[in-house]
Amino acid sequence: MGIEHYDLFIIGTGNAGKHVAYDAVDAGLRVAIADNREYGGTCANRGCDPKKVLVGITEVLERSIDMQGKGVCDLPRIDWKDLIAFKKTFTEAVPFTTERKLEDLGIKLYHQSPKFLGENTLSVEGKTVTADKIVIATGNIPLELKIPGREHLLISDDFLELEELPESMIFIGAGYIGMEFAHIAARCGVDVTLVDVNERILSNFDKGLALYLQENSEQLGIKFIFNARAVGVEKLRKNHRVTLEVDGKEQEIKAELVFNTAGRVPAVADLDLEKGNVAYTPKGVTVNEYTQSTTNPNVYACGDVANTGELPLTPIAHQEARITAKNILKGKNYMKLDVPPTPSVVFTQPQLAMVGMNEKQAREAGYDFVVNEQNVPDWYNSKRMNQNCYAYKTLVDKETGYILGAHLLSWDAAETINMFVMAMCGRLDVNTLKGMVFTYPSWASDIKSMI
Template sequence: MAVEEYDVFVIGTGSAGKKVADAAAEAGMRVAIADNREYGGTCANRGCDPKKVLVGVTQVLQHARNLEGKGIENPPKVNWKDLMAFKETFVDPVPFTTERALKKEGIKMYHQSPEFIDEETLSVEGKTVKAKKIVIATGHVPMELKISGREHVLTSDDFLELSELPESMIFIGAGYIGMEFAHIAARCGVKVTVIERSDKILNGFDAQLAEYLKEDSEKLGIKFIMNADVKSIEKLTKNFRVSTEQDEKEVEVKAELVFNTAGRIPATAALNLEKGNVAYEKGGITVNSFLQSTSNPKVYACGDVSASGTLPLTPFSGQEGRIVAKNILKGNHLELEIPPTPSVVFTQPQLATVGMNEKEAKEAGHDFNVKEENVPDWYNAKHINAPRYAFKTLVDKNTGQILGAHLLSPDAGETINLFVLAMVGKLDTGTLKGLPLTYPTWGGDMKAMI
């Protein structure tokens, strides 16, 4: 059997993998790319982009409800069928346009997940291929629940394909995905229960702001079962019964649909990494500062699947893809640097964070001030009758620079970007307070937060 040979073989067609393939093809290299799902990656097809379409409509709905009796009458209702059709206008073109662009660049495409045969050889679509460099950019997949009845659970992919909404849903896990979809569903009239094994939602975010968000979620009608381990899921006539253990007691809850939102893990199971001598760990492919495998120098990894220390966010996937491309083209010379990185939970209100929390700042030896307030009476919240607006900032006493910012507001996802700019640019609070920011805007409130 003939062996097909390439300069670069990329596994994964999301923002990281596509960036490497594009750059290598532009440089005149013989390039191939493979994916076992539709081309374009998670974010564009079944992640942040379609989710944000649903979030956008529910934000409008919430704003209207906040202003009912304040000038708004008969707040709108969501037509789920129309909303999903609108979502599809964003998603449907992605695979075709991605493949069209790759074909135009002369990149060979495969539609299967390859397996390593040895350090430089792969098996894909029944063919054997060799590559001087192999790039793994396969992203994340949902973590499997190791419980009885796990075959009954759905994932975020399934939520984004629902043709109609049920009367009730259960989300197992109160992380990003669980909280965002819980808010979407609850605002559309679904009875929602969230089961979380820890004592707080959204670990990794400021605990007080997360608790505020939990309170707001409960007012929305979301029920939380905290400190609960899911033990089994049973199919009933109409519903599913989820059995949990909470404080050594059995707690049961029923719903028409159950979603696994307990977390995501690196998508490496199908690659047969051991045969490729590719070391990996819990966070993904083990890489050095050049995003090169520590055990097989022919292999690079970028995006969510690399254990690079970055957050699994689309902006970093593209950045890591750029770094890998440059190191493949010109030899290892560009190292990964991790700047202050914002994270946002697109609930309503939104929860956003960048930089350190108090524990991290203390451990790093900083002498710092903390400013923490719940300010729904500030104008930007009050003029749209938003019931929640809170923040916490950490500022170094010696340099006046921001160490961390944590926001909970209808616009937190945008406002946090100003804090990122300030932190990356090393602007001190004196400089920031002197900026002529527009008023009244959410961004302008930044000066009152520091």
């Protein structure tokens, strides 16, 4: 058999890879795509989407608990098996529908991770293929903790497939994933412990609001151990024993299940990038401002695997895919990656959200700015839901009145932060915002009191 040749070969079928494929086919290119897991990528199969389904039930439970004695008499009872069955209605069809759409478009499908043999040559499913352009969109995978007993550690994929909940869990890592799953488990009655090498949770978020969320999480019953490094895991008869180094001393904790939520890294280990002359670092494939490899001009990377300096978020993957497709179809250096202010959310309860700069970043950028910061659990929207955790911090440029950054902790932070995103993208100053009329009483109407 001869060597198959394609105009474009895409590695990865998540949000970044498949959208590049759609654009390329529309332009008439002969396209192939490959994935070593089920088609559809992390977000739809085992990430954002199924996680948010599980978060939904805890929101119902949280609201009921807050309103107990305020009109609610009997609290809902969680049936975990029913919840997982409901979650599967969102995920089970994703691989099939993704494959069918790609196949219907005439795209050649491969079910293996390709390896580079040369700058334009790949080996996949025992075949050698060549392509004028290659796009790497393999996303991120969990960071392996290289400690004794690591084979006993579970990851976020496993949490989303649990058929029943254990009595206790340990999460190693208090970032996005660890905090979100810890809140889900704790609200469903699991005894939860979070371990982290840092001195607090969510080190990328505003310290004051993160500590406020940490305090609220402790009220929920979540236990935290900070400045702690896991150095070993041992399987016992029922539980697992995790050995920690905490401030130079050894400590042991036990739980039925232990999850590695220490972070995620670019999925490049299986690609043999060196043979393709594709430079990369621990942050991902090294690309220029056009998402093009800095060492192999025929290779592009987008999504979480690309070291673009942007946040590893699904909306960013979409943006990078659009730019990548434009540059491949129109010619190199056609369009630079230009990402607008991008919000980020931790779907705990309350939710923690941010967009733009923190104080350190604003100072380093040379801005003269005003900080508005307050804990406001007595504001109406919090009080009407009988909640005790509501806070914000905003940074406003003194010269222009533009919002430089917004940080929210509230039941509705994931939605309210979008108002700040629109203000920042639309270059609306605080006087313009204060002059607008919003629905009242609504969470969004509160933003006028935050600036």
